[in-house]
Amino acid sequence: MSILPQLLFLLVFAVAGFFIYKRVSFLRRSIFLGKQEARNDQKDERWKTMLLVAFGQKKMFKRLGPAFLHLLIYVAFIVINLEVLEFVIDGLSGQHRIFAPFLGAVYTIAMNIFEFLAIAVLVSCFAFLIRRNIMRVNRLAMKELNGWPALDANLILIIEIVLMFAILTMNATDQILAERGVEKYIVLDGLFFSSLIQPLFQGMSDSTLIFLERFSWWFHIIGILAFSVYITYSKHLHIFLAFPNTWYSNLKPKGEMKNMPEVTNEVNMMLGIQTEGSSEPPAEIGRFGAKDVNDLSWVNIMNAFSCTECGRCTAECPANITGKKLSPRKIMMDVRDRAEEVSKSIDAGGAGFEDGKSLLGDYTSKEEINACTSCNACVEACPINIDPLDIILQMRRYTAMEESSSPAQWNAMFQNMETSFSPWKFAPTDRFNWADQLKNEETK
Amino acid sequence: MSTYKVPTMAEMAASGESPEILFWVGCAGSFDDRYKAVTQAFVKILNKVGVSFAVLGPEEACTGDPARRAGNEFLFQMQAVANIQVMNGYNIKKVVTACPHCFNTIKNEYPALGGNYEVIHHSEFLQQLINEGKVALQGGGEFKGKKITFHDSCYLGRHNNVYEAPREVIKALDVELVEMKRCRTKGLCCGAGGAQMFKEPEPGKKDVNIERTEEALSTGASAIAVGCPFCLTMMTDGVKNKDREHDVKVYDLAEMIAKDMGI
Known part of the structure; x- marks a missing residue:
């Protein structure tokens, strides 16, 4: 034989x-072009999530x-x-x-x-x-x-x-x-x-x-x-x-945005608050927010490669439903395509991130990220817990903090908040006026 | 003549008292003409029930939520850290608010900046009062037997898994609660979250609040109940846009309870 x-x-x-x-x-x-992010706490909860959501297909049955x-x-x-x-x-x-x-x-x-x-x-x-x-x-x-x-x-x-x-x-x-x-x-x-x-x-x-x-x-x-x-x-x-x-799902409440501790020191200094760690030299501050995939976390990029483009996120997105350009699925596809492009370029000894392109601008537009209502429908809809919202919000941070190129009405809102501690332009001293009438009204 | 009391934390502290709860009013509750009515209704309920509460009054500032969602982390933290300083200064333990955005930010985002409080939304608080028998309802009053639909606000529902409390409050009014097709985890946003409240929407074929209002109207409900100042504005505008303000009203939960209590 x-x-x-x-x-x-x-x-x-x-x-x-x-x-x-x-x-x-x-x-x-x-x-791993993405930044480090520790996501290995609560191991029991993580195994349970994986068993239910991935192995058990729990979210598919919507x-x-x-x-x-x-x-x-x-x-x-x-x-x-x-x-x-x-x-x-x-x-x-x-x-x-x-x-x-x-x-x-x-x-x-x-x-x-x-x-x-x-x-x-x-x-x-x-x-x-x-x-x-x-x-x-x-x-x-x-x-x-x-x-x-x-x-x-x-x-x-x-x-x-x-x-x-x-x-x-x-x-x-x-x-x-x-x-x-x-x-x-x-x-x-x-x-x-x-x-x-x-x-x-x-x-x-x-x-x-x-x-x-x-x-x-x-x-x-x-x-x-x-x-x-x-x-x-x-x-x-x-x-x-x-x-x-x-x-590696996000196990925190969906409403919680990631904190930026690198900002807190400066804020405390501005407000004259002494903190324990303030005598240490400030940690190296890279870029605020995300312009390209290396500003994102590795979990964001893993999310992108895990996406099978089913579009359940986009089908639930209020912005997309009403005809805006934003599609959470496209955000994930953009992240994946850009990460692949950069990786290929680096492997070939090319320019890598210095190729004159970036995720925000060349793949995803400001019009897309500005249309997001942060409603979390996309995150809720994803059968495997992908989080497009986290990526959108990081890009908004870049736009606001590095470029100051937020929509004009947002800049006006920022200004109101800085000067009158409210997103609307009202005198802070009028904040308690709503009670005046009540204080004179007879109880029933 | 006995009038409604609206004590501030400063007054309380001056007389050596510390209230059980801080009622966090929020910017909409303080300045928005329509939402001020909700603040007043809620304060009336607190007075009537005899809850020990206080407000920050002029010492309150925006939680920073819209700044953070629009990307301005620095401005958010400026607001947050200042608010936390004030609240920690009064040694506050428990916060109740009628705004899901304030609720989410104080509950989930202030701890990382040193502000740790028990935070509950007014729908949960009202539910507790009803369950404990502290709010004696008259059986619906003008709402009795009427069809009412509840619009889930994202920052209460999906963001914090509060779906049942507002529904329990509505059901306590002896009304017919009708659900929209997109409800609870699948609830459609009103269009105002993520700082959209403060700018025009991007180009599209429709505004989000119109899409949502159409869905709410299609239930045949005579009132749309909400638990969020932004949703209240968006749904009210939607109803106006559809020329239905004469027969469909938009209410906050606290207003409905206060109406029923005759206050």
Whole structure:
């Protein structure tokens, strides 16, 4: 028996592993362009959040239809990976269906479950293709998805459909060969779904069937490996990053904006307040707020790579609903695209951040960030706890504190607050006038 | 003749007293003509129930929320640190406010700057008073049996998970509470948060408050209840824009309770 197939298998595996390793290192570097931020307190709460939100898909179930279809693909992804384990062992050992003799009837049941899931994936992927391309569900057909994002989404669905067809073809031909008593093929006690397509292959010769079976087998395993590489270039990364992304969720109240301690010393000095740490030299102050991705936290950038562009955030955004340019999903896409651009440039020995471009200005416009009502609908809507609002507010800080280029009416509001301690221009001495009338009114 | 009392912290401190709660009025509650009525209604309730309270009066300043949301962290902290100095000076422990923006900022953002207080929104406070039987409701009065919808304000709901207290207060009035499709965690903003209150919206096809008012009107409610000064302004403007101010009113929760109590 030739060991050539085994060697080939090993080679394919090694090549895929190499590409994935290189790309994962790149993604890691891109994420850590962001500033440090400690997010590893409350570990119990973090594990719980990850289990509920990522593993348990809790937030997906706000929209039942898509949630159910997505759940089928998700369960299939996890369960069919068990079958891939057998593929790998078979591939390396040169065996065929190595688990079948050990598991007996259980193996047949397992195979039937896998086939059912394969069908479920087919149905879901077709449904998703229809939603995207025929029904053109609003959030899945917006302008910001034109080009690569839309192609990426369709490719993922088509690849999954093709891979599932490969499994079913493999099983169908495998069982015909087994029934004909061809060597190495093992008769299983009925594979329901693949038997439905067996009539397509019944008239074929043994050698044609063996070719088809082997082709499907190789196609499926190479397909899975190629898809794994593809995922690292795609929005589909969410299938892995959803887990760390939810683990590193913001556990503070959603209403709390991050404090800027670097400002507090100066404020205390202005107000003549002595503080304990004030004799220390001030910490090095970089830029106030965020102009580019390296001003953001690494969590913001991880959020961006975790985003699968489903658009639930944008669909709930009051600004977007009423026709403003702001789309929280686009904010996340902008952060990811800019981080990738800078990382690539740095890797190639290029200008990196000094390329004359920046996140704010070249990717995201002030018109977009100024339209945000900070309502947190986007954060609430995200099935994996991505926080576009945090990024928007950091960019607003840059605009206000570094450029003083906030909208004129905001600058007027700032001025009112500085001079009369209210966003409106009223005399501070009039603040208590509302009580005058009440103090003279007879109680009932 | 007995009149309503509005003691200030300064007066209280001068006479060696310390009230149970500080009622944080906020800028809208102090200066906005429409929201002053809410402040007055709430103070009447506090008087009637006999809650030991005081206000800061002229010593109060904006919490800094709109400055922070618009990006001016320095200005925010100037306001915040000064307010905290005043509040800590009076040794304040418990704060009640009718503004979800003040509520969120004092509750969640002042601790990092040295201001630690128990902070509750007036909807929660009213709910407590009703539950404890301290507010004796007349059974709805002019609201009895009417359809009323509640507009969730973002800074109360999504930001701080207060969804039930305002609803419990409304239900105590023996009215029919009708929900908008987008309510609670999915509640649609009125359009004023994040300092939008203080500038014109960016170009778009519609104003956010119109979108929200249309949704509120579609419930057939005769009154829209809110728990936030900005929401009150936005929804009132929306109702006017739709020419419905003659048959649909916008009220704050405190006003509804005060009306029912006949004060």
